[in-house]
Amino acid sequence: MLQKKICMLGGFAVGKTSLVRRFVQSIFSETYLTTVGVKIDKKSVVLSDKTVDLILWDLAGEDDIGSFRLSYVRGATGLVLVADGTRAATLTVALTLRERTEAEFGAMPFVLLLNKSDLADQWTISDDAINEMRQSGYQIYLTSALSGESVDDAFIQLASLVSK
Amino acid sequence: MDEPPDEVRNWLCSFVYNDRSIAYVKIDDRLLVAGKGGRVEHYGLSSLRIGEPVAGQLAFIEGLLPYTDLPFHIPMVELPNGRVTDLHFFSDNACIWLLFLDATAEHNNKQRIQQKAYETTLLREREHQLNEQLESANEALRKSQEGLSREYQRSESLLLNILPASIAERLKTQEQIADNHAEVSVLFADIVRFTEKARSVGAETTLAILNSFFKAADLLSEVHGCEKIKTIGDCVMVVAGLPLSRPGHADALAQFALELRQAGADENFGGEPLKLRIGIHSGPIVAGVIGKRRFAYDLWGDTVNLAARIQTSAEPDEIRISDATHKLFGQEFACDLIPEMELRGAGRVQMWRLIA
Ligand SMILES: Nc1nc2c(ncn2[C@@H]2O[C@H](COP(=O)(O)OP(=O)(O)OP(=O)(O)O)[C@@H](O)[C@H]2O)c(=O)[nH]1
């Protein structure tokens, strides 16, 4: 049995919980209920040559990065970094969280999700910025927990990265 | 170290047992569940099977064991049954102990506070964002408004340059303007031997002369309440009684003609005074603005044509007026009768020479 611990990292209200819900249960809710501590979910992903169980740690978002508890990330093999495309500042938060986990636990595979792609008219992250990050090797997905756009793709991609 | 007194110990124990349920899971060095105890049902651990690997049974354990650096603590883990627990990892020589300490109340409390804080922050962020959008929209609006009013002023000053003010005003509200004016007086004046002299004095002097000639026409129009309608080469067309009809338009235009002639005489055009040929006629005309993209105010009708014919028939320095204009004079002007003569397109015409 192949199991992998994955952590959802990002600022508060960017949609970490919603993305997990969409991926695991295929549902979405408009109501915001902030996560405190951690909620753990499990989902099997069938890859071409194997099946991997993702143990998804949906962590509380951070308002200030200083208070982030690294103890939650211990034992993780991959990260889902989530930013809210309608709040450009959350991109910095996500990237900083990755740096901090890397400094503590070493580099691990990750995907970067720019979430809420359905809110195109409030979008604040430029195509140029996205392309630039892609150039430097980031795997970026424009996701929507509301519509489900690219959500499965992103998780499946990470599953194949961590089970290599 | 002194033990706490019994009362305190008892109180602490009952506090921990009653208010914070405790359960434990014991894991051996092969990572099998070796035992469990306490209020396991509270955490949904009743079905945990002793002797089987912990990995398949507790999802959160993935990646954490074997782990050497114990004790270790993970706060506020929400379990599948909805309970929230603090997880404590201890070890003795043989086993790892997993201690469950209920934190549901603390979690809910913190969640309530956190929720408020985040919602307020989100609202503020959104407000800030909207304000910025509003500001940049305002800026854009202000810019385009500035552009518009510049455009407007430009087109207005253009209009005023070529049209009488009252006509320009109407043009801004209407599309086409055509007025019948019962009675006006029309004057044409041009410079004698202009082309020939222009060649001899050169372009610069010629332009300067034309400029002061037209300026004089503008100035005198204003003085005498006439309108300069247009210039054609070295010729000006001036009308009195337009755009608002007025009595004494013939008198006004005659006065205008005399002073324009004098203004010419004061100029020096290639060593000579500037000589004009002036003609005036009075009668009904049609005035209007034509053109969709470029406006031009103009006059039409037989009165205009005849005024032009009279002007071309005039001698150098002469102001030649039609009999119709002469009849309209209310003031005393010195005039000589010119013997009736044939004008092209107009037949035999009675005219006068305006002297002073
Ligand atoms: N329109 C839109 N709204 C979304 C999307 N994803 C999440 N939301 C909304 O964003 C809000 C926050 O979503 P959550 O999933 O709770 O965010 P979170 O990252 O888990 O937040 P914390 O737990 O506080 O860190 C909720 O109101 C969601 O309904 C999305 O893709 N599109």
Ligand SMILES: [Mg+2]
């Ligand atoms: Mg959440």
